[in-house]
Amino acid sequence: VEAGNSAGETIGSLGEFGLIRALAARMPAGPATSLGIGDDSAVVGTPSGSVVAAVDMVIEGRHFRREWSSGTDVGVKAAARSLADIAAMGAKPTALLVALAAPGSLPAAWALELADGLAQEASRAGAGIVGGDTASAQFVVLSVTALGDLAGVSPVLRSGARSGDTVAVAGTLGRSAAGLALLTAGIGPTAGASLTAGAADLGPLVEAHLRPAPPYEAGPEAARLGATAMIDVSDGLLADLRHVAHASGVTIGISSGCLASFADDSLEKAARTLSSRTPSGSSSPLPWILAGGEDHALVATFPPSAELPAHWRVIGEVQAADAGSPGNVTVDGRSWNSESGWEHFR
């Protein structure tokens, strides 16, 4: 089955085994794979003597809409979410297992695009796709398990941050949230259509929402640089740093000045464009940078002596825990919370 000549064909008409064959043909084997798709289980090499594993779900209507996302977009996003969890341990992704439930009426071409998106992102991370399951459901549900290898480093946990450590980010912040805000405001594009005239330079933000691009190699790199704690930014920088602060028993202080480099021209323009349409909207991209999730940047803490390459941007410092307020995250010395936080930055 080729995406190009399957007009009108659905996964129901392909049948379960036809679907599995068509999907499997598009999946990369991966260099660590001893036994891939086709038996009861896969076998994947773990030279370090342990396997790093995480699972993540993507559900139609909750995590994506088919009118906004192509099958490829959904495949990339589903793979990226799980692969980023492997990188956030300091590990190198090796393999994905994909469970897909979908209605029989799903166009076969969409399912093949989905496979292409999964394959594309797995390959970018150096991983194969080694197993899967398919089932019938009323809407699309994807569950992706990612496996990885530590390649000689110790796993970087959330609990290792120490007072005096440097906080740094690899990857982008706020771009996925800005892209979602643009889509929600109808600035588009819907799948396949163009952006509203005059907003073409905002396209990369929409793409960042539809197809996140976590910096996988920065994960093992951080481990080699001595990172004391690490997490991937899936819920938002402050929300995820709060997990690190809690697990480590520290306060994490962020400087808004250090976040300026994340606010490029397109983010500034998106904030201005949207605030002119919605009176309550912020004209600054800072709320997106602080609270927007799904870019899947990596944020890590490093000993002060660590020499960080430029793509690890320093954003703050780990401090001793506040008495009575363990796990606090501050911005310019002030506490931030999800209710009033947005107001502080307007």
Place this chain on the structure above:
Amino acid sequence: VEAGNSAGETIGSLGEFGLIRALAARMPAGPATSLGIGDDSAVVGTPSGSVVAAVDMVIEGRHFRREWSSGTDVGVKAAARSLADIAAMGAKPTALLVALAAPGSLPAAWALELADGLAQEASRAGAGIVGGDTASAQFVVLSVTALGDLAGVSPVLRSGARSGDTVAVAGTLGRSAAGLALLTAGIGPTAGASLTAGAADLGPLVEAHLRPAPPYEAGPEAARLGATAMIDVSDGLLADLRHVAHASGVTIGISSGCLASFADDSLEKAARTLSSRTPSGSSSPLPWILAGGEDHALVATFPPSAELPAHWRVIGEVQAADAGSPGNVTVDGRSWNSESGWEHFR
């Protein structure tokens, strides 16, 4: 949150983090687990230098009904399906990762029972539960990834059966299918209710459908005994043997006489009971034994010299491939197919 005092509470009222905490508290860590639930990923030991991995989905309305299955039943079944795939490679299960999507209105007690069922079956297999994800959906979707270790044996593939090999089964056949037929015929019980009077001795068949009990230890045992091919019976003995026959390029011949030991008194009684109600029903349990899936027995091929313990019941022999019909499975020398097969055995 305790199952006993959460009347009226739903997973929506628990909230995502409350639900995760309540579920995680019920999960066994597992002896191979270096890092369990709570960070971006888990870390699980793989002393043999590779990991065996499989994923399987269980969906409400497709694989179970909440009026027939308790939360515990669904947890056991979901875990068993994936764990059996690990055993079918000859590997020892080490860990599960569980993705759960469910409606916010799901009773919290049901979700906790689900966790108990997953925990119970994982423990029976010697595995921990090391990671998960939760999401909101209109019905319950469970995706379970199982990991395992080969502990020094080579993986037993579907493709290694050779002419002259002995075919043998560990575990039960046909009991799950009989239990489903009883439930479908209204002989019950619905969840929590009793079986129809006079049918109490059929209860174990219903239980076999609701809570399959694969013989996990027989998987690594088969590998040590020199098994040349193995698969778990999830779609039905003949359907799954056909996968082995195809992958190995052989014919597999089953003897119906050898299957007699699978037809115990309860299976015979269930077949008689149901055939008296539905004129077209078979009065023999043989169709269930040959075509019923979901007991998750293990069926393996062994060199003729292998000395098999009694719990590996011999059912037939591997033969050279039929010319023009590779991958054939015969019963008493006759071809069987899913359309006419049932007729042959009535």
